[in-house]
Amino acid sequence: MRVLPCGADAVLLEFADGAEALAYRAGLEAAPLADVAEVVPGARTVLLRGRDATAMPGVIAAARAVQPRAATASAAGEVRVPVTYDGADLAEVAGLLGCSPEALVARHTELTWNVAFCGFSPGFAYLTCPDAGWVVPRRQSPRTRVPAGSVGLAGEYCGCYPTPSPGGWQLIGRTDARLWDSAADPPALLAPGTRVRFVATPAVAR
Template sequence: MITPAVLPYGDAGLLLEVADTAEVVVLADACRAADLPGVLDVVPAARTVLLVLEPGTELASVRRVVEELEVRAGEGAAAPAGSIEIPVVYDGPDLAEVARLTGLSEADVVAAHTGRPWRVAFGGFAPGFAYLSGGDPRLAVARRDEARTAVPAGSVGLAGEFSGIYPRPSPGGWQLIGRTDSVLWDSDRDPPALLAPGAEVRFTVAGT
């Protein structure tokens, strides 16, 4: 059973703290499905879920409902908020290093990255960036010892348990295994972000 620590977040929010990102995904799904009274938004992060409340909502009443939720760790996640396919050219500058770190061949790294769906756990450091979780655990690798000063938009990387796609050129220390032409953030699109929390992401080899 997932038993989050429930903390007040100012006078219009509750912060739910859990053990890891896997519990975050399950708990956020449960909170969305429960249609909690007075909750405007459910905002997941690496180890927390923030419930943003309507002004004037009694924190104690929402807290009681949250504490009564029966959410079990490891149970099937709710239906994804959507499924997005991301074609990738797997020629990243760190592909060989990831293969070395994991003990896999480069082809096996690609197969592992594309072999199961990922879930958007939470948003990240730039508009459109999403931390993707739930992939093959063999791909868990540390960030680079030295960050790059410039990472091209569309770069697909790995860091810790996560995979991610850089939405725009920026510095970064993720291990880069490929690149995609998918546009992660478009201010003229509704919604602008391609990847929303809870969505399923399936990576494919571009051109196949």
């Protein structure tokens, strides 16, 4: 773990890979640090923001002593996301993974996914799973507009687009779940630490 100062009142912890970052976060959830006002997870990092600059020496010392542990059920709970698996890239992704589209859907719905971090756009969650073979390359030519609710894969991540936007992820389906609601508290359906189960639903004509 690399410890990098980030301004006067924060420190960035950098890990070798996403698995190390998740294990560290699990340890942090089990034993929260005093004087930490905010924890911001990233793909391979965790940002700790102290309550003020004077707290940082103690925060850094305590951060070094955190014991990583296997991720367990988070206080964020579990969310079930309904998905219609009719994405434009479903067949291509199945071919990349060496299976049929039906088998891909079965694998995708059998797994428990975990929100590793959020970014890209409000409400966009990057989900990971324990299946090490679940890695899909991005599209060579990104789309200029991906519809809201699209469910896609890229690299080791799965994600659901809260709003229409450009994107290069491989689209395998779509969900009607409201992923971002600025009037809600919290506004994002999926927060870091949330466990996600995808549920296959029949296609409905639009």
